[in-house]
Amino acid sequence: MSARPAPLPRLAAAVADLTGAAAFWPRAALATLRGPPLLDTALLTLRLVVTSVPVVFVVTFFSGAMLTVQAAASLSPFGGGALAGIAVGFGGVREVFPLLAAASVAARSGAEIASQLATMKATRQTDALEVMGLDPLRLLVGPRMVAAVLGTPVCVLVGCAAGMLGAQAIGVWQLGLDRGAMWNNLWSGVVAADLVVGAVKGVVLGFMLGAISAREGLAAGPGARGVGRATNRAVIRALVAVSAASLALSSAIYGRLA
Amino acid sequence: MSEQRAPAPIADEPAVALSGVCKRFGDREVIHDVTLAIPRGRITALLGPSGSGKSTLLGFVTGLVRPNAGQVRVLGEDVFALPRRGLLALRRRMGMLFQDNALFQSLSVVDNVAFPLLRVARRPAPEAKSRALALLEQVGLGGLHDRRPDQLSGGQQKRVALARALALEPELVLFDEPTSGLDPQTSAAIDALLRETQGRLGTTFIAITHDIVSAAAIADHVGLLVDGRLRAFGTRGAVWASTDPAVRAFLDRVPAGAGEAPAAPAPPPTGSGDLEL
Ligand SMILES: Nc1ncnc2c1ncn2[C@@H]1O[C@H](COP(=O)(O)OP(=O)(O)OP(=O)(O)O)[C@@H](O)[C@H]1O
Ligand SMILES: [Mg+2]
Numbered sequence: 128m129s130a131r132p133a134p135l136p137r138l139a140a141a142v143a144d145l146t147g148a149a150a151f152w153p154r155a156a157l158a159t160l161r162g163p164p165l166l167d168t169a170l171l172t173l174r175l176v177v178t179s180v181p182v183v184f185v186v187t188f189f190s191g192a193m194l195t196v197q198a199a200a201s202l203s204p205f206g207g208g209a210l211a212g213i214a215v216g217f218g219g220v221r222e223v224f225p226l227l228a229a230a231s232v233a234a235r236s237g238a239e240i241a242s243q244l245a246t247m248k249a250t251r252q253t254d255a256l257e258v259m260g261l262d263p264l265r266l267l268v269g270p271r272m273v274a275a276v277l278g279t280p281v282c283v284l285v286g287c288a289a290g291m292l293g294a295q296a297i298g299v300w301q302l303g304l305d306r307g308a309m310w311n312n313l314w315s316g317v318v319a320a321d322l323v324v325g326a327v328k329g330v331v332l333g334f335m336l337g338a339i340s341a342r343e344g345l346a347a348g349p350g351a352r353g354v355g356r357a358t359n360r361a362v363i364r365a366l367v368a369v370s371a372a373s374l375a376l377s378s379a380i381y382g383r384l385a
Numbered sequence: 386m387s388e389q390r391a392p393a394p395i396a397d398e399p400a401v402a403l404s405g406v407c408k409r410f411g412d413r414e415v416i417h418d419v420t421l422a423i424p425r426g427r428i429t430a431l432l433g434p435s436g437s438g439k440s441t442l443l444g445f446v447t448g449l450v451r452p453n454a455g456q457v458r459v460l461g462e463d464v465f466a467l468p469r470r471g472l473l474a475l476r477r478r479m480g481m482l483f484q485d486n487a488l489f490q491s492l493s494v495v496d497n498v499a500f501p502l503l504r505v506a507r508r509p510a511p512e513a514k515s516r517a518l519a520l521l522e523q524v525g526l527g528g529l530h531d532r533r534p535d536q537l538s539g540g541q542q543k544r545v546a547l548a549r550a551l552a553l554e555p556e557l558v559l560f561d562e563p564t565s566g567l568d569p570q571t572s573a574a575i576d577a578l579l580r581e582t583q584g585r586l587g588t589t590f591i592a593i594t595h596d597i598v599s600a601a602a603i604a605d606h607v608g609l610l611v612d613g614r615l616r617a618f619g620t621r622g623a624v625w626a627s628t629d630p631a632v633r634a635f636l637d638r639v640p641a642g643a644g645e646a647p648a649a650p651a652p653p654p655t656g657s658g659d660l661e662l
Binding site: 246250251252254255257258259260261262266 | 473474476477480481483484485487489490500501504553
């Protein structure tokens, strides 16, 4: 589009778009509850976990290592390595690893959901379903929502484990910390409840990134360009929403412990 | 069949009846007050140049496009007065071929045809598959059933789409540009297949097309849409003999017997068409 619309209509369009996005969430939730096809759901859940886990693992492993280097450097006047392990342990498991895991799922699987649905929309496969008397929301969105809601917590837990491994690896190999002591320090700040909270965060963030990706896919414009835009938009919106929700959940759950 | 006009029994009710239908996109009115009745058990072609509103008209029939005014009755039901459940049930009585086929790209050819049997009619898998194979045979595509849709030529994809549209034994089959993008020989073969299939099943077929040659080859009845207005509607002979200048302007543009060039892509709705770099 070479001629950009005037600011006011663009604002109105943006508001309409966001309203449409918000209105989609309850519909996505309903579609999910109305019994999506089982086989599709199982395969898509498996696919989401299998394709996202490598990304999640790498991203959180490196982040755990990075956090440890920084923590050890800045905490060295106060006892260095031991404190670094403790700080990275609970800071990572409670905040950084779950967020990065969900972001990685959004980038890997959210983008895939958006691009698949956008392609189906652009090539009118979704209209073909409608004309057969089938509901694309139940058939296409339901299984993907379930996959995101079940698969993301798994990825979050994998991310927590990988982050700890990254911290341990760099602590032992580069910083020369004692293997056993480092591992104990990492776990000393973490309680079982943190992993439960992580899983709950995974469910919430999974729902959000699933709903956002599905909606942007189904709202795609025509042609290859529509597919590209929808995918891009899905990833950006999912990242923003997931970060904001992650903060909101943390301040709701841990905020009052301060 | 008699030509009487009096209150028709249900069986004589038109397959599709539009009355006073209008549609605006933004402030552009693309369909102006269209009223027409499409008879059952025939092939009706709705002709018109690109952008004249043909696909929009078909959208009314499937319930995918809601008109701003007027009534749309399909197979005896008022499409836009139906609750969602009723609309889905009505759609199960129709089949549709989309302009670019809309085949499920992730499924093989046979699975595309079996899909409505499995998911809509809930047939057991072996039965759905053997029925799908039989349908593929009927449209002349035996042997290709394990391919992906993107491994087929345009004409072959049309045949798959036809088999899929016929899978649920619909009472009404809709075709959006069945021959666009095909070479003249392939177009003629598809036209022959449509005629043969309709003759065998006796189902109501509605085809929208800008291909006059194709309309002449298949249609019992013809409607002509120009700029969102219905300029003519009747038997093919009557429309072909029309002296209305608007009708002649469209019909006479193509020399009889010549195949029309493939559909030119529609111009973009806004902008000057320059690349956004
Ligand atoms: N969703 C939409 N939003 C805005 N304008 C639209 C929309 N759909 C169709 N139009 C416009 O309505 C007019 C009629 O479109 P339609 O697709 O019904 O034409 P058509 O006769 O099928 O054309 P073609 O032969 O090119 O397929 C066109 O000018 C088109 O730009
Ligand atoms: Mg069209």
